[in-house]
Amino acid sequence: MEVSDVLQDRMPSATDPESNTFSEADVPATPAKPPIQMALQLPGSCQAEQELEAGGDTGHIAMYHGSVDQQSVKDIEDCTPIRRTKSNQSRISLFSTYLSDHSFYRDGEARPTMRGVLHLAVTPWLAIGAVSFSVAILRGILPDLYWRFVLFLLAKTSSYGSSSFLHLFPFKTKGTENIFWKIDVICIPVSIWGTTCPFVDDMLEWFVFSSSALAGVIVVYVCTTIQAKSRSSFSMIMVVRYIVILSLFAWSVYLIGMATKFQPLWGVGAGIYVLSFIIFANKNRLPPALWHRPEFTSYHEDVHTLIFTADVLFARIGLQFLADWPERQQTGSPLGSG
Numbered sequence: 001m002e003v004s005d006v007l008q009d010r011m012p013s014a015t016d017p018e019s020n021t022f023s024e025a026d027v028p029a030t031p032a033k034p035p036i037q038m039a040l041q042l043p044g045s046c047q048a049e050q051e052l053e054a055g056g057d058t059g060h061i062a063m064y065h066g067s068v069d070q071q072s073v074k075d076i077e078d079c080t081p082i083r084r085t086k087s088n089q090s091r092i093s094l095f096s097t098y099l100s101d102h103s104f105y106r107d108g109e110a111r112p113t114m115r116g117v118l119h120l121a122v123t124p125w126l127a128i129g130a131v132s133f134s135v136a137i138l139r140g141i142l143p144d145l146y147w148r149f150v151l152f153l154l155a156k157t158s159s160y161g162s163s164s165f166l167h168l169f170p171f172k173t174k175g176t177e178n179i180f181w182k183i184d185v186i187c188i189p190v191s192i193w194g195t196t197c198p199f200v201d202d203m204l205e206w207f208v209f210s211s212s213a214l215a216g217v218i219v220v221y222v223c224t225t226i227q228a229k230s231r232s233s234f235s236m237i238m239v240v241r242y243i244v245i246l247s248l249f250a251w252s253v254y255l256i257g258m259a260t261k262f263q264p265l266w267g268v269g270a271g272i273y274v275l276s277f278i279i280f281a282n283k284n285r286l287p288p289a290l291w292h293r294p295e296f297t298s299y300h301e302d303v304h305t306l307i308f309t310a311d312v313l314f315a316r317i318g319l320q321f322l323a324d325w326p327e328r329q330q331t332g333s334p335l336g337s338g
Contacts, residue, residue, distance in 0.1 A: 103295065114297045116167025118304050119160040126157040145325055148198040149318055155194020156311060159187040163304075182224040185241070189216040189248050195311070196252040198318035199259035209255065216244050249273065260317060269313035276306035 103111060130153035136142045137150070162184045171177035193213035200206040223241040230237070253270045260266050279286070283299035292298055 110295070111167065112296050112298050112301065114301050116164045116304075118301070118308060119164035120168060122308060123157060123161045123164055126153050126160060129153050130157060143325075145322055149315075149322060151197040152194045152315065152318060155190050155197070159184075159191035159194075162187045178228040182221065182228065185224050186217055186220050188245055189213050189220060192245070192248045192252050195314055196255055198322055199256045201259070205255070209251065212251070213248060216248050219244050246277070249277075256314065256317070260321060263317070265313060265317055269310045269317065272306050272310040272313070276303045276310070279303055279306070 130150050133142065133146055133150050133153065137144060137146050162180065166177075166180045166184045169180070171180070190213070193210060196209060197206075200209065220241055223237045223244075226237045227235065227241070253273070257266050257270070279299055280303045283303070286299060289299070289302070
């Protein structure tokens with residue numbers, strides 16, 4: 001039998017109706033094309049979407065993917081919108097999850113929306129100020145004594161930065177949140193130390209106060225570590241921590257007052273600090289203020305605002321104190337005069 005005869009027997013004939021039908025054995029098996037619905041589910045590799053964006057005909061694309069029904073064509077046409085909708089839903093879900101996690105700390109305490117927002121807004125400017133003053137000193141624009149003010153800005157940056165991170169980041173575990181809570185509390189004596197730096201002329205006095213601040217940091221770290229392991233919200237460890245912080249604060253305010261001869265602006269700044277401490281200690285006993293809104297702001301945010309106001313005043317006093325330094329040196333006036 002010739003090859004042509006074989007081919008003729010296998011090929012359909014226009015005049016023989018029975019020869020127009022193939023048996024399944026005669027048709028070679030071909031791999032099925034994946035449905036367009038499966039192609040739509042492939043993450044990041046939707047071939048139908050790519051072809052559609054390239055200007056391909058939807059009917060041709062559907063045929064290429066093994067389906068010519070209207071539903072497949074519609075799936076292809078809707079491929080990109082579906083992906084975009086899912087992406088937008090993912091972003092909305094992520095934001096909703098953040099708001100839900102941000103509403104409470106890990107210990108169950110409510111966290112208003114504005115908690116830490118002020119510190120987040122201030123922190124970059126403190127860092128920029130520290131860098132700017134450093135560059136000005138290194139280039140000889142400002143005298144070396146302004147390194148004291150750089151220390152002031154760096155100390156405030158650490159305090160405001162750690163506070164904003166603690167209050168705004170939605171921590172997943174109580175242990176992680178406790179770590180950053182301890183950092184936030186430890187930065188309080190650091191901030192107090194930085195407030196004093198521009199005003200202390202005597203190196204021995206500055207060394208003694210700096211050593212005391214370092215000791216305060218260590219004591220506060222130990223206290224917060226013990227308190228984090230204790231289930232009690234108030235204990236003698238907490239009292240010790242408050243005594244250390246308030247003692248450093250009182251010493252700092254006294255040194256600054258001596259340096260500035262207790263000028264009125266010093267009294268205003270110190271009074272605002274004291275007011276913030278009183279409000280913080282009684283925030284759970286005081287009735288809500290007129291400007292407070294549930295889940296939005298509270299006395300804690302008021303305390304942050306008061307401390308920021310006092311920090312601005314002491315920064316102003318510190319810059320003036322450093323600017324008057326040459327005059328005090330020329331007149332030989334005692335510390336804090338002028």
